[in-house]
Amino acid sequence: MDTDIQSELDKIKSEALAALAKPETKPEEFEHRYLGRKGLLRDLTQKVGALPTEKRGEAGRLINELKNTLTQALADQKSKLGATAQPAAKSTIDLTLPGDRKHIGHLHPVYQTMYDISDVFIRMGFDVVYGPEIETPYHNFDALNIPSDHPSRDNFDTFYLADTNYKYLLRSHTSPVQIRAMKERKPPLSLITVGKVFRPDTPAPSRYPMFHQMECLMVDTDISFAHLKGVLDIFCKEFFGPDTKTRFRPSFFPFTEPSAEVDISCVICGGAGGSCGLCRGEGWLEILGAGMVHPKVFEAVGYDPEEYTGFAFGMGIERAALLKYGINDIRLFTENHLRFLNQF
Numbered sequence: 001m002d003t004d005i006q007s008e009l010d011k012i013k014s015e016a017l018a019a020l021a022k023p024e025t026k027p028e029e030f031e032h033r034y035l036g037r038k039g040l041l042r043d044l045t046q047k048v049g050a051l052p053t054e055k056r057g058e059a060g061r062l063i064n065e066l067k068n069t070l071t072q073a074l075a076d077q078k079s080k081l082g083a084t085a086q087p088a089a090k091s092t093i094d095l096t097l098p099g100d101r102k103h104i105g106h107l108h109p110v111y112q113t114m115y116d117i118s119d120v121f122i123r124m125g126f127d128v129v130y131g132p133e134i135e136t137p138y139h140n141f142d143a144l145n146i147p148s149d150h151p152s153r154d155n156f157d158t159f160y161l162a163d164t165n166y167k168y169l170l171r172s173h174t175s176p177v178q179i180r181a182m183k184e185r186k187p188p189l190s191l192i193t194v195g196k197v198f199r200p201d202t203p204a205p206s207r208y209p210m211f212h213q214m215e216c217l218m219v220d221t222d223i224s225f226a227h228l229k230g231v232l233d234i235f236c237k238e239f240f241g242p243d244t245k246t247r248f249r250p251s252f253f254p255f256t257e258p259s260a261e262v263d264i265s266c267v268i269c270g271g272a273g274g275s276c277g278l279c280r281g282e283g284w285l286e287i288l289g290a291g292m293v294h295p296k297v298f299e300a301v302g303y304d305p306e307e308y309t310g311f312a313f314g315m316g317i318e319r320a321a322l323l324k325y326g327i328n329d330i331r332l333f334t335e336n337h338l339r340f341l342n343q344f
C-alpha cells in the first residue's frame with residue numbers, strides 16, 4: 001500500500017472524527033468537506049489512478065472503507081441530535097404561555113424605615129442595641145425619674161401583665177433600653193435603640209396601641225446641647241432630605257432637663273406653610289422629643305452627674321415613615337393589604 005495514501009487516510013480519519021465530535025460542526029458542512037463531490041475522499045480517489053495497477057485495488061478498498069466509516073459516523077451523529085431534539089418537540093410544555101411569576105417578599109415599610117434610620121446612625125459611629133419588650137416598672141418608669149404618682153404610670157395608660165401580678169408591663173417607650181445600656185457600659189457611649197412599644201390607645205389615623213420607636217443616647221464628660229442639635233440636624237437632613245430644617249421648642253420630659261420638642265420643616269411645602277394640608281399651614285411638623293439626660297437618671301445607673309453629661313432623643317418610626325412617604329393613616333402599616341405594602 002502506498003504510504004502516502006495510507007497516511008493521508010489516517011489524517012483525514014482522525015480530523016473528521018474529531019470535527020464530528022464538536023457541537024459546532026454542522027452535518028451539511030461535514031458531508032461537503034469529507035464525503036461530497038468535491039470532498040477530500042474524492043480527491044484521494046483521483047490520486048488512485050496515478051498508482052501502479054496492482055496497488056489500485058487495495059487503495060480503493062481502503063478509501064471506500066473510510067467513506068463507509070465516516071458516512072456511518074455522520075448518520076449516528078444525526079440520529080443522536082434528532083433524539084435530543086425530539087422530546088422538546090413532543091413536549092406538553094407550551095413555551096408560549098406567560099411565566100409563573102414568583103412573588104419574592106420584601107421588608108415591611110416599618111422595618112425598612114427602621115433600618116434606614118439605623119444606617120444613618122451607624123455611619124456616624126453609633127451602636128445599635130436592643131432591649132426587652134416586656135419590662136419592669138423600674139426600667140420603664142422609676143429609673144427614668146418618673147415617680148409612682150406620675151400620670152403615665154396609671155394602670156389605664158400602660159399594659160400591665162396581670163398574670164405576673166402586675167410586676168411586668170409592655171414597655172411604653174424605648175427609653176428603658178437607655179437604663180439597661182448605661183448599667184452595662186461605662187461612658188463614653190453613643191448608641192441607638194429601635195423596637196416595639198405599646199400604649200393603650202384606640203386605633204386612629206395617628207394612633208395605634210403598638211408602634212415602633214427609635215431612641216438615641218450619647219454620654220461623655222463634655223456632651224452639650226450643641227451635640228444634640230448637630231446629631232439631629234445631620235440625621236434629619238440624611239433621612240428627610242438635604243433641605244430639611246430643624247426647630248427646637250421647650251418641652252418637658254421627666255428624664256431630660258432641659259427638654260425639647262423637635263420639629264422639621266414640612267416635607268410637602270418645605271416650610272412655606274400657606275394652604276399646605278400636611279402641616280396645616282404651619283410650615284413645621286412635630287417629629288420627636290429630646291433633651292439632656294437628667295442627673296437623676298445618671299444617679300439611677302451609677303454615673304456621677306457631676307462628671308458626665310449626655311443627650312437623648314426618641315422618635316416614632318411609623319410617624320417618621322408617614323411623613324417621609326406621605327402616608328395619611330398609621331393603621332395601614334398593620335392592615336397588611338398588599339396594595340399598600342407593594343408600593344415600598
Ligand code: PHE
Pocket residue numbers: 172173174175215253256289290291312313314315
Ligand atoms: N421617651 C419619650 C417618649 O416616648 C421620647 C424621648 C426620648 C424624649 C428621649 C426625650 C428623650 O415620648
